[in-house]
Amino acid sequence: MPNPLDDARYELALANRIIAHEGVLDGFGHVSMRHPTDPARYLLARSRSPELIEPSDILEFTLDSEPVSASGVTLYGERVIHGCIYQARPDVRAVCHHHSPAVLPFCATGVEYQPVFHMGAVIGTAAPFWDSRDDFGDTNMLVIKPEEGRSLAKALGSHWMVLMRRHGATLVGTTVRELVFRTVYSHVNAEIQLRSMMIGKIGPLSHGEAELTGPYQLQPKPMGRAWEYWTTRLKKSGELPRARRSGKSARRTRRPR
Amino acid sequence: MPNPLDDARYELALANRIIAHEGVLDGFGHVSMRHPTDPARYLLARSRSPELIEPSDILEFTLDSEPVSASGVTLYGERVIHGCIYQARPDVRAVCHHHSPAVLPFCATGVEYQPVFHMGAVIGTAAPFWDSRDDFGDTNMLVIKPEEGRSLAKALGSHWMVLMRRHGATLVGTTVRELVFRTVYSHVNAEIQLRSMMIGKIGPLSHGEAELTGPYQLQPKPMGRAWEYWTTRLKKSGELPRARRSGKSARRTRRPR
Amino acid sequence: MPNPLDDARYELALANRIIAHEGVLDGFGHVSMRHPTDPARYLLARSRSPELIEPSDILEFTLDSEPVSASGVTLYGERVIHGCIYQARPDVRAVCHHHSPAVLPFCATGVEYQPVFHMGAVIGTAAPFWDSRDDFGDTNMLVIKPEEGRSLAKALGSHWMVLMRRHGATLVGTTVRELVFRTVYSHVNAEIQLRSMMIGKIGPLSHGEAELTGPYQLQPKPMGRAWEYWTTRLKKSGELPRARRSGKSARRTRRPR
């Protein structure tokens, strides 16, 4: 019998793997979702590289980023990124933090991210910048303390993406699939923007175009087309997570080698 | 007994997969061909990522971009790109619309595409620009309404490629193989042009050279060499479409895993 | 019993595949070698993409680029590149013509190729430019006529690499392995030079360094290390040519799937 929590764990493992497989995440970064039935909790893997995450790696946390059950496993140091955003943004049901090689040049220079083709409007019309030095001076640059998480969530405000100076980016979505779609296509847009700036002056989308285009792309039809594409690519590479139901039948349906 | 429509569907599925496999198409974009025996119809897949398309996904449309049979499946929103071009250009038998990462920097900046090596002349001597804002102001940037499709077809005129500002490109051919060849090598040329502009001032082909070179490359011999190369690469990756004939024997000859 | 011609055909098929697998050649370009026992002939494949070439595709040509036996198969249009260089350069035993995406930016801009790290000195201290427009005006840009091949061979002179404006490059070697080594590492150096020019002013090797470094790299030890590396990579990808001896045993030892 399907179980919403089992389904959520599988979906989240899949989201981690898709974002890694499409080149946004490497050994670091993480993806979470709000608990499917308890909005005061969220789901996040134990400390492990996103491309390797199995449903069984996914744990429950309170919105203060404390694990619900003591498990003895190592946890991500930066999980307050997730908890503080879920506290500040009731509309958000999924969060991704990454160090994409396409987005980092904007984080290292302060050049503004701009939608330069229609898919780039998945982040809305603009993405704010957050610089940990503004509130905290010299740190180890990670977002570990609750006050650091709150500062980042405040910078995100009501946006869908926040760039973190000399660090990376954090994105949010109202569903896991929307988050994956926004994360992959903002990475693609950043790459196109960077390449465009090498040859000329960019003419980004107008404000009106960005307002009309983003919501259109975020409808179930285009997002579903991309989701089938990305999961098929994972499957062909033998990278799907293990079957979502535990027990004997799950072992029989593990991905073939 | 072979059937021209079955053969066409297989060829079109193959074209979709080649253009995706060579890095021009990702989860979005689409490729169509005119119906092999009825020039008042065209063939295009249901809404699905190009790399996944099977012959059985391919449907018939009138030149007004209405499906010939009600099927209940989801259709591409931008199919008027195809229908309007087939209406305006009786010589065109295949159309591709894409968002190539090599071509998009030209669409985002307005920098002119220029043949910078002999293969770049597959588009002819020049590619016009189309900006949806000129006729329609702020839109969701997609080409969905018949008047949008007609505007794009008008901008294409008698050319083989039209760049779409902040969106992508659309290419046409007199055969499916010519379209694939033109689409892949204009993408390669755009990448070379972009990289060339990073280190110096480009010296493109002269008008006379482009006029002599394009038709030479578009002969059956070089196009056949590339076609064997691209289909072999697909085959080695286990990405060929399913066998073109339906029924029991087709199931036996589906691509091995 | 091994046969020098069979061994040569296998070596040449391997060279074609290595240069393609390492990203220098795509569907076009070609690699030849002088006949192992008759210096008045050379070996070159029938018209086929380099990555697909089997020993059985390789034919014999006179130095006038006429096939020794009528075979009915399609031939490369540009084979005079090979014949004219073998005529002009008795020391040359292998030739490669390519359109590498790393080298083409230099061909499109006229920026000088320079060894920017020690491996870049495999071409010697400099590579001349050849522009077909100088001798022939507007053409289809291919090197098809004997006078075009002679003009290119003259521009090459006593060098090891000649850049062809808006077209590609041609390299030569005293052995097949030396040619492969020079072709791959000049492509790598071009990529490094291009990337270096994006961030600052390059400080290339001094003339004295280039003179000392190139010959050191072209010794059997480093070339052998690279050859083992490249052939192992081909083998892991299932891309080795078919076994070199024809007949029943060859069929048994074809590369496993």
Next chain:
Amino acid sequence: MPNPLDDARYELALANRIIAHEGVLDGFGHVSMRHPTDPARYLLARSRSPELIEPSDILEFTLDSEPVSASGVTLYGERVIHGCIYQARPDVRAVCHHHSPAVLPFCATGVEYQPVFHMGAVIGTAAPFWDSRDDFGDTNMLVIKPEEGRSLAKALGSHWMVLMRRHGATLVGTTVRELVFRTVYSHVNAEIQLRSMMIGKIGPLSHGEAELTGPYQLQPKPMGRAWEYWTTRLKKSGELPRARRSGKSARRTRRPR
């Protein structure tokens, strides 16, 4: 019964393969470690491309870079890089020399490497430059003579990375895993720095940030996460070295094809 030397050989073969698989090393470059029980010796492979190295390829050397046992196999020409650094730096237990395409643009231009995101601080706060011309004038550019190795070790000083003009880089670590982590992430940072410089003025980490960030990343937890990621990627590609114990059982557990 496990044996420290066997374990060390396996770990070193793995380190060679990871650094190659992640795109830092190609056919050339090498990785060594200090002998696990005798600090007056070090372990380094016979002359072979890093991606192909098996535990059985790994030999013992004195700190004068003489092989401990005559073996008849070919040795790397540049092994004094390793020996001279182990002599000068008792704290160093692992050394990597490479020609990374991300780092070479800095070596060819003299542009300073700077940590532009938190992971870039794995090298510490700065990396010195060494130019073989300063001490030796025109050479074949390789580090072969003991005095060349000593000059390089002197330039490295107490740092963790030294850039070698027109040649590559050499990195050191207090463990093999730290060396691998530093080598891969300094390569990633160099790529991000290069891409950032293409679009704007970089704002690197402050000195205080680099001092706090580097040691944080080099803790067992984040390094372990990356190590699991990289070894899993190797395993999925069928690229793990052969099993670490010799004999019958080892042959049974060799990596499956």
